[in-house]
Amino acid sequence: MxxxxxxxxxxxxxxxxxxxxxxxxxxxxxxxxxEMDGKGCFVERMYQCLLALDSIFWVDNSNIITVKVxxxxxxxxxxxxxxxxxxxxxxxNFGCEREDEFQPHISGYGGRDHKGLTRFMGGWTLLKxxxxxxxxxxxSPRYIPTWNGEYESFIKGNxxxxxxxxxxxxxxxxxxxxxxxxxxxxxxxxxxxNILIKGTFIAPSFKNPFxxxxxxxxxxxxxxxxQKITKLDDALQLFDQMSQRKPLPSVVKFNQxxxxxxxxxxxxxxxxxxxxxxxxGAPVNLYTFNIVIKCCCQMSCTRxxxxxxxxxxxxGFVPDVYIFSTLLNGLVLEDRILxxxxxxxxxxxxxxxxxxxxxxxxxxxxxxxxxxxxTAIGLLRLMDERGCKPDVMTYSTIIDSLCKDKMVDDALKxxxxxxFHKGIVPDVVTYSSLIRGLCNLxxxxxAVKMLRExxxxxxxxxxxxxxxxxxxxxxxxxxxxxxxxxxxxxxRGKVPDLVTYNSLIDGFCLRGxxxxxxxxxxxxxxxxxxxxVVTYNSLLNGYCKKSxxxxxxxxxxxxxxxxxxxxxxxxxxxxxxxxRVGRYKDALELFNEMKAHIQIPPGAFTYGIVLEGLCNxxxxxxxxxxxxxxxxxxxxxxxxxxxxxxxGASKCGKLDIAKVLFNDLCARGLYPDVWTYNAMICGFCxxxxxxxxxxxxxxMxxxxxxxxxxxxxxxxxxxxxxxxxxxxxxxxxEMDGKGFSIxxxxxxxxxxxxxxxxxxxxxLKLIGKLVPKEVKEAACxxxx
DNA sequence: GTAGGGTTAG
Numbered sequence: 001m002x003x004x005x006x007x008x009x010x011x012x013x014x015x016x017x018x019x020x021x022x023x024x025x026x027x028x029x030x031x032x033x034x035e036m037d038g039k040g041c042f043v044e045r046m047y048q049c050l051l052a053l054d055s056i057f058w059v060d061n062s063n064i065i066t067v068k069v070x071x072x073x074x075x076x077x078x079x080x081x082x083x084x085x086x087x088x089x090x091x092x093n094f095g096c097e098r099e100d101e102f103q104p105h106i107s108g109y110g111g112r113d114h115k116g117l118t119r120f121m122g123g124w125t126l127l128k129x130x131x132x133x134x135x136x137x138x139x140s141p142r143y144i145p146t147w148n149g150e151y152e153s154f155i156k157g158n159x160x161x162x163x164x165x166x167x168x169x170x171x172x173x174x175x176x177x178x179x180x181x182x183x184x185x186x187x188x189x190x191x192x193x194n195i196l197i198k199g200t201f202i203a204p205s206f207k208n209p210f211x212x213x214x215x216x217x218x219x220x221x222x223x224x225x226x227q228k229i230t231k232l233d234d235a236l237q238l239f240d241q242m243s244q245r246k247p248l249p250s251v252v253k254f255n256q257x258x259x260x261x262x263x264x265x266x267x268x269x270x271x272x273x274x275x276x277x278x279x280x281g282a283p284v285n286l287y288t289f290n291i292v293i294k295c296c297c298q299m300s301c302t303r304x305x306x307x308x309x310x311x312x313x314x315x316g317f318v319p320d321v322y323i324f325s326t327l328l329n330g331l332v333l334e335d336r337i338l339x340x341x342x343x344x345x346x347x348x349x350x351x352x353x354x355x356x357x358x359x360x361x362x363x364x365x366x367x368x369x370x371x372x373x374x375t376a377i378g379l380l381r382l383m384d385e386r387g388c389k390p391d392v393m394t395y396s397t398i399i400d401s402l403c404k405d406k407m408v409d410d411a412l413k414x415x416x417x418x419x420f421h422k423g424i425v426p427d428v429v430t431y432s433s434l435i436r437g438l439c440n441l442x443x444x445x446x447a448v449k450m451l452r453e454x455x456x457x458x459x460x461x462x463x464x465x466x467x468x469x470x471x472x473x474x475x476x477x478x479x480x481x482x483x484x485x486x487x488x489x490x491x492r493g494k495v496p497d498l499v500t501y502n503s504l505i506d507g508f509c510l511r512g513x514x515x516x517x518x519x520x521x522x523x524x525x526x527x528x529x530x531x532x533v534v535t536y537n538s539l540l541n542g543y544c545k546k547s548x549x550x551x552x553x554x555x556x557x558x559x560x561x562x563x564x565x566x567x568x569x570x571x572x573x574x575x576x577x578x579x580r581v582g583r584y585k586d587a588l589e590l591f592n593e594m595k596a597h598i599q600i601p602p603g604a605f606t607y608g609i610v611l612e613g614l615c616n617x618x619x620x621x622x623x624x625x626x627x628x629x630x631x632x633x634x635x636x637x638x639x640x641x642x643x644x645x646x647x648g649a650s651k652c653g654k655l656d657i658a659k660v661l662f663n664d665l666c667a668r669g670l671y672p673d674v675w676t677y678n679a680m681i682c683g684f685c686x687x688x689x690x691x692x693x694x695x696x697x698x699x700m701x702x703x704x705x706x707x708x709x710x711x712x713x714x715x716x717x718x719x720x721x722x723x724x725x726x727x728x729x730x731x732x733x734e735m736d737g738k739g740f741s742i743x744x745x746x747x748x749x750x751x752x753x754x755x756x757x758x759x760x761x762x763x764l765k766l767i768g769k770l771v772p773k774e775v776k777e778a779a780c781x782x783x784x
Numbered sequence: 785g786t787a788g789g790g791t792t793a794g
Contacts, residue, residue, distance in 0.1 A: 253785090294788070324788085326789095359788080361790070364790095462791085470793090506794070532793095
């Protein structure tokens with residue numbers, strides 16, 4: 001064929017492969033596969049299956065055999081049914097293995113037809129008692145063989161004969177699946193079925209090394225792009241191979257590769273590959289440009305995205321609605337909503353593209369992001385009027401935003417409108433957002449109702465839904481309930497991820513149970529997951545809050561040992577921890593280290609921590625000099641920074657400093673808030689200057705700064721401390737009128753004064769009204 | 785055959 005100039009193609013190779021497989025010409029197959037590899041020919045899926053099948057016979061007794069028949073991506077395509085089978089055997093540590101390790105499990109999933117109805121659902125579950133057949137495959141030509149009755153001898157028998165049994169059993173199971181598949185593909189002509197058998201064979205003493213490498217080859221990316229590229233290295237290797245091929249592969253192949261890299265979030269790598277493509281003259285199209293523009297946007301470089309558009313334009317690629325949506329999304333990601341709006345309007349006015357549901361949804365997301373839900377809803381109405389039907393994503397975006405703004409009832413209204421007026425079916429994301437919204441408002445019953453409704457609608461919660469529930473429980477300190485959710489999710493086949501465990505760590509830390517939190521921390525590693533900075537920060541926070549500074553420092557060093565970078569939150573947490581235990585010098589040292597290591601200089605929040613830490617450690621002068629340094633550096637600071645200093649100064653008995661700072665506010669264009677007044681009043685009381693504190697209390701009301709619960713408590717304690725009892729009754733009555741409660745220390749001071757008769761016991765009734773239940777319990781004051 | 789939008793943690 002080749003000699004006469006007729007070049008063999010993919011089909012030729014596959015036919016030949018089939019023949020060689022059938023006749024077990026294994027050595028020739030290897031050569032053929034290599035040749036196919038060189039020419040970029042794909043091994044057809046069916047032959048991949050056969051190769052996998054064949055290799056089953058070569059598995060050693062000490063191996064794990066996994067035959068996974070996976071769901072192919074067109075599960076919801078018309079008239080196509082994909083089947084998933086899983087066969088897993090563990091033959092490791094033969095003889096001492098538990099019986100359930102030998103339980104094969106085979107299951108099947110069906111697809112849906114064009115009406116969205118399930119056409120086929122069925123499968124087998126091989127249980128240890130025997131075989132159960134289900135679904136429509138009951139009339140299959142051959143039953144799956146059963147383990148039934150053989151189990152005892154299996155364990156007790158001679159090792160080599162038992163291995164043979166495992167082998168023949170495995171073989172017959174896989175053969176059966178195969179026959180069923182063939183049978184059905186012949187019987188139901190209209191219903192196509194795809195079956196993919198993936199083999200993972202870990203074989204230290206593989207009896208047929210050739211087939212092992214053959215299997216590796218068929219799962220290599222360059223031979224089967226249909227299989228997912230999961231590693232960046234594979235993608236890069238594939239790119240090299242592709243770019244050396246003559247002629248160069250099609251633009252589709254390059255786009256698929258570029259998209260795979262992008263999906264792995266290696267955005268800069270994708271951009272680099274695109275540049276390479278341009279350099280070697282590889283084919284590109286609008287799809288390519290869109291992928292690259294998306295990468296720019298995801299890296300918060302939408303500017304570059306626009307530049308790529310301009311470059312494409314020069315090469316004759318006119319941007320379409322996809323490109324514009326990507327750019328719009330980029331602006332939204334960078335919080336440049338005004339510019340996004342401008343672009344959006346310009347596109348419509350200039351008729352540069354007809355906005356579709358994605359573009360409208362993207363703009364809606366932007367509006368939601370800046371909290372203008374009303375405008376977002378307005379746009380939702382507008383798109384509908386203009387004949388562009390919103391979909392579940394459009395509605396979910398707004399529903400989620402309303403939930404985040406605690407407007408869950410409005411969200412529910414929109415939710416009902418979506419279902420009953422628009423006939424749009426909510427999905428797992430819609431439900432997850434609503435459940436989160438309800439949980440955040442502690443509307444547990446409604447959240448449970450929503451979860452039930454979701455299950456009634458046969459929408460199964462995903463990992464994110466479960467994580468929302470886990471997190472909600474943890475935030476309430478109800479870690480046991482969170483763990484119960486975790487167990488349910490595992491039972492339902494969902495694998496808990498890092499987010500799940502991080503929430504649990506937070507939950508335990510909130511309750512001060514750092515030991516338990518550490519157990520979860522270690523569990524993460526045992527589950528094969530890798531800690532991230534969030535994990536470390538959560539546990540660090542727990543240690544710091546409990547003043548376990550040595551553990552915290554140890555963990556802090558571990559971050560860099562694990563080749564991770566502590567972030568702003570890590571440093572903030574550590575600083576608070578060090579200040580808390582009085583190690584302010586170490587804290588300042590760490591603060592300097594932070595400035596050297598963090599890319600973005602520390603912001604107001606960090607400075608606030610340092611200032612407060614110094615004040616709490618009676619280092620007011622140090623705090624003040626840092627404060628001056630801050631103003632020299634033109635760091636913008638607000639009233640919060642002043643509040644920290646005024647409070648710190650007055651508590652350290654440096655009222656004059658506090659006064660100077662307080663009087664300085666006006667010149668800085670800042671207005672004192674409740675916190676400022678509270679700090680000053682506290683300072684005056686501390687120094688016994690009751691008249692001044694009363695005056696300030698009057699003044700704040702005059703300037704429109706409403707005294708809060710804290711103000712009243714501070715003033716009350718100040719008056720009690722200084723033996724001024726005349727206005728106490730009045731203040732208590734005012735508090736009662738405003739619905740403010742008194743805190744534990746104020747309460748005990750009041751009771752104390754009553755018991756020594758310096759206060760009238762007629763006040764007891766009023767006090768009883770003002771004491772919250774927890775304080776009563778804590779102070780053993782149930783009697784009042 | 786290949787491209788764009790919505791849900792979770794410190």
